[in-house]
Amino acid sequence: MIQGQWITDGTDTHGKGKVSITASPEEDTTDTGARSTSSSSSMIAPTIPCSSSFSLHMLKTQGGGGPMNLMYQMDPAQIFYLHVTIKEIINNGSLSVGVVRQDQFQQGYKMRGMFYNGNLTNAISALKVGWGPYLKEGTDTVVVVEYKETTEDIQVILHHNGTCLGTAFQIPNTGAGPFLPCISVSGTVRVETRVLAKMPKEETTHTYPALHSLDDEWDIVHATLGTESILPVQQNPRFVPSLHLKKWEQDEVQWNVSIHVRNHKRGTVQIIPTEDGAGCYKLDNRALMTSTMMGVFPPYDAVERNIVASFEKEWCFLKLSDDQNTMHIYSDDEYECHVATCSRQDRSEKTPCTSY
DSSP states (O other): OOOOEEEEOSGGGGTSEEEEEEEOTTSOOSOOOEEEOSSSOOOEEEEEESSEEEEEEEOOBTTBOOOEEEEEEOOOOSEEEEEEEEEEEEEEEEEEEEEEEGGGOOSGGGOOOEEESSSEESSSSEEETTOSOOOOTTOOEEEEEEEEEOSSEEEEEEEETTEEEEEEEEEEOOSSOOEEEEEEEEEEEEEEEEEESSOOOOOOOOOOOOOOTTOEEEEEEEEEETTEEEESBTTBTTOOOEEEEEEOTTOSSEEEEEEESSSEEEEEEEEEEOSSOTTEEEEEEEEEEESOOOOOOTTHHHHHHHHHHHHHHHOOEEEEOTTSSEEEEESSTTSOSEEEEEEEOOGGGOOOBSOO
16 A cells, blocks of 8 residues: 545635545554645645545535545655545535646646546546446445556556456656546545555455446447438548437436537437337437537538437437447337437547546
């Protein structure tokens, strides 16, 4: 274990957040008083032992406010592993795990770093949506953030429940300073943490539920609206929008959906199994809204507009191929009026973020 201490961004000292600590039995907790950080910041940061179980509660304020951030203060290391066991996420809480430079460790949304919560983020904006399984309510999930630094570059590699998700970030090493483990929390979260010099062995015997066969990120390779072809784009046949589906844990038919052309259009949809055979579903209560507001130029403005319209008006039934790698979308329950085709994305082809 790499010795150090978790420090908060000072949010809790202003009465907006709360940290409750239960140290692991092997941890010496004789010195857990408040200390100031070694950065130029003047905030006072309560410290938390290096191997701890702690609950974080970010209080809601009338003005909204941002998350509470915690950084693991330690001697710089070229390789380390942030091991986080998520015991509980409640009250619509959210958790992001990753790394931050000490000079960029700030309160709330002022912080910048390399983070994962299902999306890849820089602590304020989603850089890649649906990059891996989301960290969500009611899970007992093990996430490992693997950090590697060389003279050429810095890599952040992610592991989820014993499975390597791949390299999430790979940025040039500019010598601006080392990165340290970091956690960002909104709502109420209970976690156990360790920072290690070697890759930890999987210690949990928890059986994780298998993902639904539709729960993934898909390429939209063909789409129409009425009699008009949307995809492929005539001016750029290689352009492929994406569709991300994520099933709600506590609901059998409710799903989150995101369609990305240039902007991200997010919403919900009900995916209901039909009696037409395995892999056949009805799509109901479809609605999307814009969550990013990039200016979109022709021809992609029309592509974005028409895909959203097709999804909301014509995506009524879905049939999954026998190999479960292709979805065919229909507007009728006879599966004759074909309106879209989606192919499961190959995760091995995912590229890391090269900046944050």
